[in-house]
Amino acid sequence: MLIESVDFSLAALLPALILGASAYLLPVLYRRFAKSLLQKLHTLMPEVLQILAEAYREPTTLLLRTFLGYAALRALPIQFAEKFPVYSVLALFFRLCVIFFIGYGAWRAAPMCRLLLRSAENHLDLATNKTMGRFFENIYKVLVVVFAGIAALDQLGIPVSGLLTGAGVAGLAISLAAQSTLSSLIAGITLVLEHPFGIGDYIILSSVEGTVEDISFRSTRIRNADNVVITIENSKVCAEYIQNANQRTSRLWQFTLGLTYDTTEEKIQRLTQDLTQLLQSQPTVQPNGVTVTLDKFNDYSIDILVRVYLTTLPYADYLKERHRLNLLIMQTVKNAGCEFAFPTTTVEMAKDK
Numbered sequence: 015m016l017i018e019s020v021d022f023s024l025a026a027l028l029p030a031l032i033l034g035a036s037a038y039l040l041p042v043l044y045r046r047f048a049k050s051l052l053q054k055l056h057t058l059m060p061e062v063l064q065i066l067a068e069a070y071r072e073p074t075t076l077l078l079r080t081f082l083g084y085a086a087l088r089a090l091p092i093q094f095a096e097k098f099p100v101y102s103v104l105a106l107f108f109r110l111c112v113i114f115f116i117g118y119g120a121w122r123a124a125p126m127c128r129l130l131l132r133s134a135e136n137h138l139d140l141a142t143n144k145t146m147g148r149f150f151e152n153i154y155k156v157l158v159v160v161f162a163g164i165a166a167l168d169q170l171g172i173p174v175s176g177l178l179t180g181a182g183v184a185g186l187a188i189s190l191a192a193q194s195t196l197s198s199l200i201a202g203i204t205l206v207l208e209h210p211f212g213i214g215d216y217i218i219l220s221s222v223e224g225t226v227e228d229i230s231f232r233s234t235r236i237r238n239a240d241n242v243v244i245t246i247e248n249s250k251v252c253a254e255y256i257q258n259a260n261q262r263t264s265r266l267w268q269f270t271l272g273l274t275y276d277t278t279e280e281k282i283q284r285l286t287q288d289l290t291q292l293l294q295s296q297p298t299v300q301p302n303g304v305t306v307t308l309d310k311f312n313d314y315s316i317d318i319l320v321r322v323y324l325t326t327l328p329y330a331d332y333l334k335e336r337h338r339l340n341l342l343i344m345q346t347v348k349n350a351g352c353e354f355a356f357p358t359t360t361v362e363m364a365k366d367k
Contacts, residue, residue, distance in 0.1 A: 027090075040078060049071065073119035074115070076118075084107075109169050110170075114166075117158055121155055121159075127151045152230060198249045217257060222238065223236075227243065233246060259327075265324045265325075270319055273318060281351050282352075284350050286308070289306045290306045300323040305321040
């Protein structure tokens with residue numbers, strides 16, 4: 015028989031009932047007390063202690079509930095047979111829960127990586143630690159899972175040293191079959207350390223452009239203008255010419271105005287001067303970056319080349335500014351007495367002799 019004896023008297027059940035009620039009530043009170051205490055001590059505690067305290071507030075609440083629940087089960091007036099080690103199983107389950115909750119709290123404390131990077135920002139000469147913080151948080155979380163898993167396996171009686179030895183041999187075989195993954199991992203570390211772009215930057219590769227959303231161990235996620243997320247292996251990102259649009263101070267706007275061939279030299283001179291003055295007077299244009307010149311004689315037009323550097327960086331605002339300036343340019347061309355050319359063909363008919 016699994017159970018040898020059970021005592022349902024109130025005196026025997028009272029300790030288990032008290033512990034069971036405590037397992038429900040005390041964690042609720044503890045959670046509220048801990049939250050109130052942390053709010054009061056927020057300005058007095060160092061930031062690292064704030065992160066740790068907040069990270070372990072919920073795990074310690076769950077640990078308290080698990081401990082009281084375990085104690086309530088142990089206090090039940092039930093006598094089990096010796097061949098059924100129920101209490102040993104409960105004790106093992108409790109130890110595994112302790113390991114899980116400690117690991118859970120360590121997982122929640124991952125923002126410490128950002129804190130450490132922010133404190134070392136001046137020494138590392140980092141423009142931003144957002145990308146490195148995300149990357150090292152991922153490494154930190156992997157280490158937490160690995161160490162928690164090793165501790166759990168040790169509690170289950172599985173020989174961890176043997177597994178590590180076998181994993182070393184298997185890892186060699188896996189590394190030979192996963193060279194591309196390892197290459198992407200090394201490339202990811204290179205991207206984080208060299209920092210050619212960060213999370214939130216708008217970058218342009220050979221065939222892909224968009225906003226960087228994440229840099230993981232293996233790949234980089236980019237959201238393009240169509241709001242589609244594109245995942246690219248880090249090794250391929252490193253192999254491309256990377257253009258970081260966020261690091262520029264202006265946008266080049268270059269276009270050609272085609273004028274009809276009946277436009278006189280005086281009108282062209284006036285138009286180029288008026289366009290130069292118009293563009294240089296705009297608040298979103300770099301005055302020393304305006305160039306308006308007679309470029310070439312096309313098949314059906316006289317081409318005026320205009321090069322302007324706009325300080326409006328967001329793409330949507332950049333398009334709106336171009337729209338506004340195009341309307342002003344149209345009016346300036348009209349005021350100069352010039353007309354836009356369009357493709358035309360002249361056909362001469364031979365006269366009958």
